[in-house]
Amino acid sequence: xxxxxxxxxxxxxxxxxxxxxxxxxxxxxxxxxxxxxxDGIVAHQLFQVHNMLSARxxxxxxDAETLAVNLEVNMFWDGLFHAFTWVLTVVGLxxxxxxxxxxxxxxxxxxxxxxxxxxxxxxxxxxxxINHHILHIHHVIEGPGHLPxxxxxxxxxxxxxxxxxxxxxxxxxxxxEMKA
Amino acid sequence: MRKLSQYVVAGWLxxxxxxxxxxxxxxxxxxxxxxxxxxxxxxxxxxxAALPFPVLLAIVAIVYFWPANATSRERPETxx
Numbered sequence: 267x268x269x270x271x272x273x274x275x276x277x278x279x280x281x282x283x284x285x286x287x288x289x290x291x292x293x294x295x296x297x298x299x300x301x302x303x304x305d306g307i308v309a310h311q312l313f314q315v316h317n318m319l320s321a322r323x324x325x326x327x328x329d330a331e332t333l334a335v336n337l338e339v340n341m342f343w344d345g346l347f348h349a350f351t352w353v354l355t356v357v358g359l360x361x362x363x364x365x366x367x368x369x370x371x372x373x374x375x376x377x378x379x380x381x382x383x384x385x386x387x388x389x390x391x392x393x394x395x396i397n398h399h400i401l402h403i404h405h406v407i408e409g410p411g412h413l414p415x416x417x418x419x420x421x422x423x424x425x426x427x428x429x430x431x432x433x434x435x436x437x438x439x440x441x442x443e444m445k446a
Numbered sequence: 447m448r449k450l451s452q453y454v455v456a457g458w459l460x461x462x463x464x465x466x467x468x469x470x471x472x473x474x475x476x477x478x479x480x481x482x483x484x485x486x487x488x489x490x491x492x493x494x495a496a497l498p499f500p501v502l503l504a505i506v507a508i509v510y511f512w513p514a515n516a517t518s519r520e521r522p523e524t525x526x
Binding site for chain 2: 287288290291294295297318319322323326331334335336339342343346347350353354385386389392394396397401403
């Protein structure tokens with residue numbers, strides 16, 4: 267091996283280690299916020315299969331006046347849900363901004379995207395387990411026979427978590443640091 | 447201009463017949479909506495609606511503050 271090749275190898279081996287943890291945390295929070303928006307926009311508004319408290323204030327099988335009241339009540343709590351996801355997104359952006367301004371923090375697109383997928387998946391798992399299965403404040407598709415859709419929501423969340431971890435792992439292994 | 451004023455008057459006359467459902471306006475339904483939102487279940491509903499978010503932030507905090515040496519391992523350098 268030539269001297270220059272040895273020098274190159276030593277230089278590569280002695281590269282400073284970059285922290286990935288701030289980037290992963292930022293990506294996770296950003297993914298949670300944006301994942302919440304996906305839930306709110308797609309399920310609550312576009313397909314209207316459920317609302318935030320639609321198991322308590324049903325919008326199916328009720329008379330017109332009750333429907334009007336329950337829709338308004340659900341709209342209020344949907345708004346609050348979107349406010350929370352908005353706050354998460356802003357916190358995620360703040361963390362990302364802070365992370366990329368630090369010279370010792372890795373700037374890896376794969377780690378960031380993987381972290382966002384991880385955050386989105388965690389959002390689905392936590393929201394699904396708490397709201398659909400423990401508190402029963404709503405279900406993915408409201409009404410009798412809601413379990414398959416609720417479980418599919420969890421499976422989708424698990425797949426996002428798995429995909430996100432795989433991307434983070436592929437980018438730097440188990441280490442929460444990577445070479446520059 | 448005369449036609450426009452006719453439309454305005456017609457609209458004004460027909461307006462009370464239309465349903466008004468918003469939490470903060472003065473219709474009968476809006477009072478029901480307000481009562482349901484701000485009634486005795488408000489704190490409980492707020493708590494259950496907000497519950498996933500501190501759990502999610504706690505998970506991020508665990509990832510962020512987990513001791514570095516528990517997850518980060520130096521790769522062994524190869525000898526020349």
